[in-house]
Amino acid sequence: MSSQTDYQLTSLPNNKLVKKRRSFSRIVKNPAFLFLLPTIIVFVLLGVYPTVSAIWTSLLSYNLTEPSNVEFVFLQNYISIFKEGRFWIALWHSAQFVVTGVGLSFVIGLFIAMLLNKITRFKTFYQVGFLIPMVISPTVAAYNFKFMYNYNFGIFNSLLEKVGLERIDFLGNSATALWATVVIDIWQWTPLVILILLAGLETLPKEPYEAALIDGASPLKTFFSITIPLLKPFIIIAILIRLMDSLKVYEYIQLVTASGPGTSSETLNTYLATVGFNWFEMGSGSALGLIALNITSLLSLFLVKKTNMFKAGEEH
C-alpha cells in the first residue's frame, strides 16, 4: 500500500491511467456486468441514444416536410412552447384528467375492495369479473365508449331519454368531452385498484378489529383509525401505479375526441402527438417530449423515493 503511495507521488497521471484501466477490467470481470450487458446494449441503443439525439433535435427548427431547411435555433423551440397558451391549457387538462381519474378510481376501488373483503362465497367469480376491463386493449375500450357515447344511437343517450332526461352530446360539447374520456380511464383501471387494495385487506391482522369492537368504536372510526393506517402501503402503491398509468393516457383522448371539440380535451400527450405527427415539427416535438418526460419522471420519482417502494434486491 505504501509503495503504491510513493509511486503515486512521483507520477500521478500515469498511475491514474493504470487505475482507470484496472477498475475498467474489474467492471468487465464482474459477473453482474455480463448479466447486465444485453440490458445495457438495449438501453444505450434505444434509450440513451434517442434521448441524446432528442436533446439535439429540440434545438433545431426541423420540419419533416422540408428536410433541406434545418436550422439551429438554440432554445427557440422551448421559448415558443412556454409562451404559447396551448401548452399550458393542455397541461391543465392533463392535471384535471390525472387528478379526477386517479381520485375517483381510488375511492370507488376502495369501496368495492372493502365489500369484496367481507364475502367468501363467489369471491373468485367477482375477482375474475373485475379483471376483464383492465386487460382489454385501450384502443378497443376507446372505440367502444365512442360508440356508447354517440348522440344519436349511443346507449347512454337512449337510457337518458328513457328516464325522461334530455340527450347530451357527450363528445361534441367542450364542457363534457374531457370528462367523458376520464370515465373510460376510470372504467378500465378501477379494477386494478380493487385488486391491489383487496390483496392488502386480506393481509390485515384481526386483533385490532376485535379490540375496536370491544371498545365499542363506530365502524367509521374503525375504518379511519385502523383500516386506513394499516392499509397505507397498499394505498400508496395503488395510487402510484394509477398515477403513472394515467399520465401516459393517449388512446382515450386521441381516438374518442381527437382532442376536440377544438382543443377542449387536449392533454399534454395528445398535443405532443399533434405537434410531432400532424405538423411534423420534429424540433418542437422533441422539445415537448423532453418536457413531458421530465414532468412525469420527476413527479413519479419524487413519489417513489418518498414512499421507498421499489428497492433493489439484497446483495449476496
Add this chain to the structure above:
Amino acid sequence: MTLKKTSIYIILTVCLIISVFPFFWLVLTSLKPGNEVLEPTFLIMPIFDNYVNVLTDAKFLNRLGNSFFISIMTVIITVPIGCLGGYAFARLRFKKKDNYFFMLLTTRMAPPVAFGVPFYLLLSNNHLVDTYTGLISAYVFMNLAFCIWLTRGFFEEIPYELEEAAYMDGCSKLTSFIRITIPLSVGGIITTSILMFIITWNEFFFASILTRNEVATFTVHLTTFFGSRRIDWGELAAASTIVSIIPIIFAIMTRKFIVRGFSLGAVKNSK
C-alpha cells in the same frame, strides 16, 4: 345469510354489472344484424354476419397475424435479456445498484408519446419504419424494465442456499443461474411473458406511428373503420371482440399473478 350479507352481494353484483356492461354491449353489438346495430335494443336473434365479414377480410387477418408475430417476438427477445438483468438486480453485487434501478423505473413511468419523435427519427434514419425490426425494437425497449422488475422479484423468492450450494460445487454464477434459478422460477417467467404479451398486443401509440401498412397491427387496423365510408359499427364490434378474447383468456389463466404484474411486483399474490 343475514340481511347485511345479502345487501353486500347486491351492491357487488350491481358494481360488477356496471363494470362488465361495456364489454357485454360490445359483444351484443357484434351479434346484431346490420339494421339493428344502431338501435339501443337488446338482441333478439344472434347473427354471425359481422364475424364472417371480419374473418374473411384478408387485411384484418393479416394484421391480426402481425400483432401476434410482433407480440411473440417481443416476448422471445425480451425474456432472456430481462431474466439476466433481473438476476443481476436480485442476486449480484455492483455499485450504485439502487440508482440504476431508478433509471430503469423512468422508462416505465415515461409516457410512450414522449419517445415518439426520437424513436421515429431513429427508425426513419435507418430505414426501419414499417418493418418488424423497428416496431419490435421499440417494444423490447418499452417492456424490458417491466421484465427485469418482475423476474427480479421471482428470483429473490428462491432460497439463496440452493444457489450457494451450487457455488460450493464449483458452478459459476451463470451455470447456477441456468441450472438452478431458471428451472425454479419457470412459473414466474411464464407469467411475466404472458403479461408482456398482453401489454404488447394491446399497444397502440408506437404501432400507429412506426407502421404504415406492411407491419400494421390490429390496433391500427381498428382506426381504419373510421375512414371516409360509413362507419360499420357492427364489424368494428366483431373485430374488437375477437382481439379481446386472447388477453381475457390469458388474464384468467394468470389471475393469481396479474395484480403482482400490474403493480410492478410491489403487491405479492393474494390467494
